Amino acid sequence: MSDEQARSLPGTEDRMPDQWGHWRALHEAAVRQFELYGYGELQTPIIEETRLFVKGTGESTEIVEKQMYCLDTGEGQSIALRPEGTPPAVRAYLERNLHKQHPFQKFWYAGPMFRRERPQKGRLRQFHQIGVEAIGSVSPLLDAETLLLATDIYREAGLKQWRVCLNSIGCERCRPGYREELRRRLSTRREELCEDCRRRLKRNVLRVLDCKMEDCRAVVAELPEVSDYLCNECREHHGAVKRVLTEHDVQYEEDSRLVRGLDYYTRTVYEIKHPALGARDTICGGGRYDGLVEELGGPPTPCVGFAMGVEASLLAMEADLGPATDSGGPPAVFIVSFEEAARERCFDLLEALRAAGVPADMDFEGRSAKAQMRLANRVGSAYCFLIGERELSAGQVLIRQMAGGEQWTVPWQEAPREAARLLRGDP
RNA sequence: GUGACCAUAGCUCAACUGGUCAGAGCACCAGACUGUGGCUCUGGGGGUUGCGGGUUCGACUCCCGCUGGUCACCCCA
Numbered sequence: 001m002s003d004e005q006a007r008s009l010p011g012t013e014d015r016m017p018d019q020w021g022h023w024r025a026l027h028e029a030a031v032r033q034f035e036l037y038g039y040g041e042l043q044t045p046i047i048e049e050t051r052l053f054v055k056g057t058g059e060s061t062e063i064v065e066k067q068m069y070c071l072d073t074g075e076g077q078s079i080a081l082r083p084e085g086t087p088p089a090v091r092a093y094l095e096r097n098l099h100k101q102h103p104f105q106k107f108w109y110a111g112p113m114f115r116r117e118r119p120q121k122g123r124l125r126q127f128h129q130i131g132v133e134a135i136g137s138v139s140p141l142l143d144a145e146t147l148l149l150a151t152d153i154y155r156e157a158g159l160k161q162w163r164v165c166l167n168s169i170g171c172e173r174c175r176p177g178y179r180e181e182l183r184r185r186l187s188t189r190r191e192e193l194c195e196d197c198r199r200r201l202k203r204n205v206l207r208v209l210d211c212k213m214e215d216c217r218a219v220v221a222e223l224p225e226v227s228d229y230l231c232n233e234c235r236e237h238h239g240a241v242k243r244v245l246t247e248h249d250v251q252y253e254e255d256s257r258l259v260r261g262l263d264y265y266t267r268t269v270y271e272i273k274h275p276a277l278g279a280r281d282t283i284c285g286g287g288r289y290d291g292l293v294e295e296l297g298g299p300p301t302p303c304v305g306f307a308m309g310v311e312a313s314l315l316a317m318e319a320d321l322g323p324a325t326d327s328g329g330p331p332a333v334f335i336v337s338f339e340e341a342a343r344e345r346c347f348d349l350l351e352a353l354r355a356a357g358v359p360a361d362m363d364f365e366g367r368s369a370k371a372q373m374r375l376a377n378r379v380g381s382a383y384c385f386l387i388g389e390r391e392l393s394a395g396q397v398l399i400r401q402m403a404g405g406e407q408w409t410v411p412w413q414e415a416p417r418e419a420a421r422l423l424r425g426d427p
Numbered sequence: 428g429u430g431a432c433c434a435u436a437g438c439u440c441a442a443c444u445g446g447u448c449a450g451a452g453c454a455c456c457a458g459a460c461u462g463u464g465g466c467u468c469u470g471g472g473g474g475u476u477g478c479g480g481g482u483u484c485g486a487c488u489c490c491c492g493c494u495g496g497u498c499a500c501c502c503c504a
Binding site: 007010061062063066067084113115117118119120121122123127128129131196207260262271278279280282283284285306307308309310311312313336338339368369370371372373374375376377378384386388389390398400402405407 | 429503
């Protein structure tokens with residue numbers, strides 16, 4: 001590739017026509033389940049005020065600290081490419097005063113997100129999420145519903161294996177106590193922790209639980225579990241979520257070390273992981289965020305939701321279902337002209353076929369009849385409609401069935417209807 | 428932000444330890460009864476071996492720099 005040619009940016013990718021198979025399957029499964037579950041589509045802009053994420057996602061999160069694409073509008077305003085979908089959804093909710101009219105809302109969204117990270121397998125700078133937000137209810141039934149919804153989507157999309165990890169990280173009432181306890185226990189063993197964890201000790205102790213370093217894990221193993229510190233309400237809530245999940249046959253693993261990277265999570269947190277993905281195996285993450293709406297200037301409003309990583313989910317689908325495929329089918333009919341002079345008449349017929357609802361195509365490169373046939377064969381068309389001087393003067397179309405090689409003629413005017421009939425499989 | 432590995436035709440790769448190779452398969456194009464695909468056969472186009480230096484009589488092969496890519500850590504979907 002020459003140097004002056006423009007290239008795609010690192011961490012961004014093109015999705016070519018033959019790579020849409022799994023994507024479409026996932027998206028269609030999701031849309032169908034969203035309808036079944038009563039979630040309405042919400043589309044928000046890709047750009048937002050930077051402060052929405054600073055307040056919403058959390059000032060001290062990695063995402064906001066160093067991964068956001070921010071730009072100055074030149075009018076003294078800082079805007080950001082959205083790094084995630086939840087704060088914009090809540091912003092839209094508040095901006096329309098839905099909390100006053102119809103406080104309970106269920107939204108779904110799908111679209112690109114942006115984070116300035118080092119790209120690697122399953123992680124891009126422009127990536128895509130499909131997610132839901134159920135805003136305005138504290139019911140544990142909804143925690144379960146979002147998880148059931150996510151697994152139903154994966155099931156319908158054809159995914160075969162996954163596991164659900166579940167935890168409760170408490171609320172703003174009980175978490176401080178746990179956090180305090182962690183800080184106290186950890187500071188006595190500060191020397192054994194990695195550099196990052198020493199930093200986390202001050203900034204965000206909970207993340208120490210998630211550290212992958214061997215030495216840290218050893219220390220973490222001896223720490224009390226968050227479940228011992230939950231307040232009665234949180235304990236009850238968590239119990240209800242688990243009861244409903246069990247009732248509805250969701251296999252889950254309790255993982256007392258599961259914490260999430262975003263500040264706004266409370267109580268229920270969960271991840272769906274796929275075994276074929278290695279270290280970075282989360283394909284969907286979610287949970288409850290009862291404090292976010294208030295943080296963004298609204299009234300206290302409990303919420304729960306999830307975000308699926310589309311690219312990660314696609315990798316999981318490839319592992320379970322094989323490589324990505326073409327999304328659409330081939331043109332059912334391929335028109336072949338024997339002479340260059342017949343080409344425009346071929347195009348007339350082509351348009352007539354399409355008008356009759358028959359997927360059809362022809363050659364536009366002036367190839368020989370033989371090459372046109374080869375092309376028809378390669379793209380997998382079921383029939384060729386062959387046209388030359390003889391057919392034109394007789395007012396006929398020569399039809400060839402590619403599979404068997406049988407040929408017959410039909411009157412020109414009948415051709416579109418004949419094609420439609422052949423595709424339906426009528427005798 | 429840290430680290431490792433990689434870079435030859437459109438794709439996947441080969442070229443003994445630097446010494447007639449710049450090659451193979453697939454793909455593509457064209458022929459094999461000048462109105463017809465698949466299979467087979469034949470032929471063809473296509474690479475200044477990522478870029479720039481250096482060592483050497485000689486570099487795809489060794490050294491340095493740059494660029495690009497991949498993967499892992501970090502973090503997260």
